[in-house]
Each structure stands twice: as C-alpha cells, then as structure tokens.
Amino acid sequence: MIKLYNTYSKKIEEFKPLKGNKVGMYTCGPTVYDYDHIGHAWNYTTADLLRRMLEYSGFKVKQVINITDVGHLTSDADTGEDKLEKSSRELGKTAQEIAVYFTKIYFENRKKLNLEKPWKIAKATGHIKEMIKLVQVLIDKGFAYQISDGIYFDTSKFPDYGKLSGNTLESLMEGARVEINPEKKNPTDFAVWKFSAENSKRQMEWDAFGKKGFPGWHIECSAMSMKYLGPTFDIHTGGEDNIFPHHESEIAQSECATGQPLANYWFHTRFLMVDGMKMSKSLKNFYTLKDLEEKGYSAMDLRYLFLQAHYATPINFTWESLEAAKIARRKLNDFVAGIKSKGKVNNNYKDKFLEKINDDLDLPGALALVWIMIKDNRVSDFDKKTTLLDFDRVLGLNLAKQKKEKIPANVLKLVQDREVARKEKNWQKSDELRNEIDKLDYIVEDTNQGSIVRKK
Ligand SMILES: [Zn+2]
Structure with missing residues (x-):
C-alpha cells in the first residue's frame, strides 16, 4: 500500500490510481527567465523521487512538465511586468532568446541531478490555441467575464475557491480587499487572459477576443494538463509556493470548464x-x-x-x-x-x-x-x-x-598506519600521519564508518 500526503484533504491517504497501474502526473515546471536555484532543484528532485517510487512499485507514470515562457507576471495579483519581457529588457535579448537559453539551462540541470525525462514537455507558447479555447468555454459557461484589461475568472461562482490552501472564499475576499482594479467583480477574481496595454508593444502577444493579448499565468496548466492527461488525472505536484494562487486557480478553471475534479492527489514540496x-x-x-x-x-x-x-x-x-x-x-x-x-x-x-x-x-x-x-x-x-x-x-x-577512485599505495599505507595509531589512541602520531597524507595532496576524513581518503 502506498501512502501519500494530500494537500487537498490535508490527510495521508492511500494512493489509488484512476486506471490500473497507470499514473498521470502533472508537475509545475519553471518560468524560464532566470537561472534556477537549489530550491528549484529540491522541488524537481522530490517530484522525480515520487515518480521513481511509483515506477519501482510497479506503476507506469506519464509525467507532464510545463515550461512557462509567457504570461507569468512579476506579481501574483495579475499586475506588474511579464517576467520574460522584463528579463529581455534587462539582458538586452529577445524574450524568445531568454526562454530558449534558460530552458536549455533547466534541462542541463535536470540531467546533472539525474532526473528522469518527462513523458511530455509542454511549452506555454506552444499551447496558446488550447488556452484561448478554454477561456472561451469559461466565458460561455458564465464563469469568466471581460473588463478593460482582460478576462477574469469569477471566483464567486466557485465556492470551493480556497479549499486547497486551507482558506475560505470569504477569508480570501477579506484579505484581497486592497484592490487596484475596481472593474473586477470580486477582489479574488484572477486573470485568465490579459490584454496588451494600449500604449506599449509586447514581444509576445496574440489576437484573441477582439484585441491583442496574452494568457494569464494559471490557464496554461489547466489547458495543457487537460490536453495530455484528460479532465481528471492522478497526481499534481509543485512547490509549496504554488498552492496559492496558482494551483487554487488551476482547480477553479479546470473544474468549472469540465465539471470534474482536476487531480486526485496534490503533492507539494516544502521550502528549502x-x-x-x-x-x-x-x-x-x-x-x-x-x-x-x-x-x-x-x-x-x-x-x-x-x-x-x-x-x-x-x-x-x-x-x-x-x-x-x-x-x-x-x-x-x-x-x-x-x-x-x-x-x-x-x-x-x-x-x-x-x-x-x-x-x-x-x-x-x-x-x-x-x-x-x-x-x-x-x-x-x-x-x-x-x-x-x-x-x-x-x-x-x-x-x-561510478568508478572507484584510485588511491596510490603509499597514501593507502599511511592511512592504514593512521587507523592503527588512532585505535591505540596515539593522537600525536595520528596527526603526523595526517600531515604526511596532506603533503601528498590527499585528504583523510574520519567518519563514524571509519576513515576515508580522497584527492584534494
Ligand atoms: Zn502550473
């Protein structure tokens, strides 16, 4: 029996996949505008360990990882600059060049960390059509509405908004009162599509809903998980910082569009x-x-x-x-x-x-x-x-x-002599031998499993 902590239920649950021994898994990937840090590495590695554990236990895992190369604004509240466009301005390269460069770094780092290859790598810019279609479904079903700067999801139509992050819709509304966009119906409503500002030219923008615009950050994961894993899949993973607003919003969009639960298990990695x-x-x-x-x-x-x-x-x-x-x-x-x-x-x-x-x-x-x-x-x-x-x-x-490091015989002899000196509690001799080893450019370390030696 496999047990996993589910952020949605806040409980440890028995893992039961939807279909036999097949597991659909969606992992929120990087926004490719900067070098990823060791906190990201921790996040990706835990998802890899989850996948490997399932495979070792006999499951076949289809892992989808998205690459956010458009639409992630510097503020989570649908304001600020697009992270890609900002990085492009700062580094004097096109947004496209920035995305290609940092995507390459991301995959190099995955290889170094020995993370298994995803079944599908989904780039946001490669799925704009799917996102526009999904936004249209939300408009048609009455869950999204248009105002001057974009199309917003109406959170008052989804009473479960806040459940994943352990909030209620009321408490979130209360917390979001300081609001800069008076056209929004509710302070918690979030953008599913943004219109390009009238006076500025974006590098990445598309014609849709009668104007030039670009996707909101959350919509890509709803559109792409639906495309590759279906309306409901087994496990959604991400970092703790993805819980709100990103995953909360994914759930709202997807479930209102399909009328089905998005993912059965929510797996979140805590901070580094x-x-x-x-x-x-x-x-x-x-x-x-x-x-x-x-x-x-x-x-x-x-x-x-x-x-x-x-x-x-x-x-x-x-x-x-x-x-x-x-x-x-x-x-x-x-x-x-x-x-x-x-x-x-x-x-x-x-x-x-x-x-x-x-x-x-x-x-x-x-x-x-x-x-x-x-x-x-x-x-x-x-x-x-x-x-x-x-x-x-x-x-x-x-x-x-792995190959065993070749340690020269004279160094090994000194290490063995030192082990003997240590057993006899002859600390002076032990220190002298350490110095000799040091002069030969080797380091000896004492662990609770004995001494080990390596080249400096
Ligand atoms: Zn995501």
Whole structure:
C-alpha cells in the first residue's frame, strides 16, 4: 500500500490510481527567465523521487512538465511586468532568446541531478490555441467575464475557491480587499487572459477576443494538463509556493470548464532554507547549481543531501551538510565500485526499502536502511551490490556508473598506519600521519564508518 500526503484533504491517504497501474502526473515546471536555484532543484528532485517510487512499485507514470515562457507576471495579483519581457529588457535579448537559453539551462540541470525525462514537455507558447479555447468555454459557461484589461475568472461562482490552501472564499475576499482594479467583480477574481496595454508593444502577444493579448499565468496548466492527461488525472505536484494562487486557480478553471475534479492527489514540496533562513538574493544566501560546482560539489552531492530530507518538511541547506553528503556519497560509490561481481537482490531488505518509500516517500528512512544493510555481515558483498543497484532505481545516484577512485599505495599505507595509531589512541602520531597524507595532496576524513581518503 502506498501512502501519500494530500494537500487537498490535508490527510495521508492511500494512493489509488484512476486506471490500473497507470499514473498521470502533472508537475509545475519553471518560468524560464532566470537561472534556477537549489530550491528549484529540491522541488524537481522530490517530484522525480515520487515518480521513481511509483515506477519501482510497479506503476507506469506519464509525467507532464510545463515550461512557462509567457504570461507569468512579476506579481501574483495579475499586475506588474511579464517576467520574460522584463528579463529581455534587462539582458538586452529577445524574450524568445531568454526562454530558449534558460530552458536549455533547466534541462542541463535536470540531467546533472539525474532526473528522469518527462513523458511530455509542454511549452506555454506552444499551447496558446488550447488556452484561448478554454477561456472561451469559461466565458460561455458564465464563469469568466471581460473588463478593460482582460478576462477574469469569477471566483464567486466557485465556492470551493480556497479549499486547497486551507482558506475560505470569504477569508480570501477579506484579505484581497486592497484592490487596484475596481472593474473586477470580486477582489479574488484572477486573470485568465490579459490584454496588451494600449500604449506599449509586447514581444509576445496574440489576437484573441477582439484585441491583442496574452494568457494569464494559471490557464496554461489547466489547458495543457487537460490536453495530455484528460479532465481528471492522478497526481499534481509543485512547490509549496504554488498552492496559492496558482494551483487554487488551476482547480477553479479546470473544474468549472469540465465539471470534474482536476487531480486526485496534490503533492507539494516544502521550502528549502539556507542556514535556517529563507533563500534570497538580498541575503546573499541564494545559490545555483553553478555556485555549488564552483566550490567543488556536484549536483549528485546535492541529490544525496536531498535524499536525507522529507519532501513535506522544510529542508535546511548548509555547506556543512553538503560536505557531509559529499563524503557519504563517495563512500557509497566506493563501496559499490569496489565489489566486482554481482549477486542476488536481498528480498528482506527490498521489502523494508519498499515499505519506507511507500510510506509517504520516507527517503531518509530508506537511505538509513542502505547503511544498515552495508554493515550487515549476514548479507554477502555481491548481494549487497546487486541490492543497492536495485534501490538506485529510486535513489538515482548513478551507482552503476561510478568508478572507484584510485588511491596510490603509499597514501593507502599511511592511512592504514593512521587507523592503527588512532585505535591505540596515539593522537600525536595520528596527526603526523595526517600531515604526511596532506603533503601528498590527499585528504583523510574520519567518519563514524571509519576513515576515508580522497584527492584534494
Ligand atoms: Zn502550473
């Protein structure tokens, strides 16, 4: 039995797909106007782990990921500049060039993090027709209305608006009273289509509803999920910050258009903090994968760090925890690479592993189990290797492709001598040996699983 926390019901539920062993999964992807940071990486990796867990458990997953390359304004309240057009102005490139460039970076980063390829990549600009059609359906059914700057969804027609984020329509209305657009029927109404401003020329705009305009941010996900996964699908994933207004609005649009529930399970990844604080450019604690690489860490070190956290709890990133993840990952790689032959999957550990990951994606528990098995003398090294490679279908650490780092014999000898000195509590000798190892350009680290050595 697979258990998952559902943001919609606020409960842990048993996962039951709509059709046999097939799972439809929609993942809110990036707005491609800037480099993605490690918080994004955390978000995409948890969705990847969910998908891998389902696949490992015998399901066939169709994952759709959208690329927002138009219509996401700088403010969530349908105001401000389009993020793509703003970035275009700032970087002196066309909006199209900005989108192509950052989409490329996004897929490079996915590859580095070893995230599985989506079944469908859906670009907003490639689905304008579908969005216009959907807006028209909402107008025809009386759920959307036109005012001078665009077409808006009438939230008073959808009493469940606010349910996903744990709000009531009344409380949201109260909170949105400070409103700058007096033409809107209700303060919570949101744009499904925006008209281009009369006095300015947008780079990306389309003819529809008698004017030039562009889609509201939320409508793309409704239109594209409907196209590829049908009116109702199994799992919708995204970051915690997508819950309101983005997913709340997706639900309203889709369900009013189709008369059916949008998704059966809502999976949300909590924030990534850095040193206990929210990551922001102004606090100078804002990191991209490139920043990590420049300090000698790989995306796979970060992936290992992510495996130690639970998606539904905020994760705290520190450089110390990344260093620890790097050491542990190398130890795991070396263990697997050091065993030459394969054996059989240990079913006892496999059952326990499955139990952990099926329990609301308890990866920290699954990873702890990996180390328990490595230390278990009753399991042969051959079987350990084969079992770890099997677990790696979920962990995604590329264990099969790792090569053991070749450490020269003279360095290994010094490490062994130092181990002996440490056992004898001869700290002076141990320190002298560490210095000698250091002079040969190697680093020795003491972990609770013994010493490990690597090139500087
Ligand atoms: Zn979305």
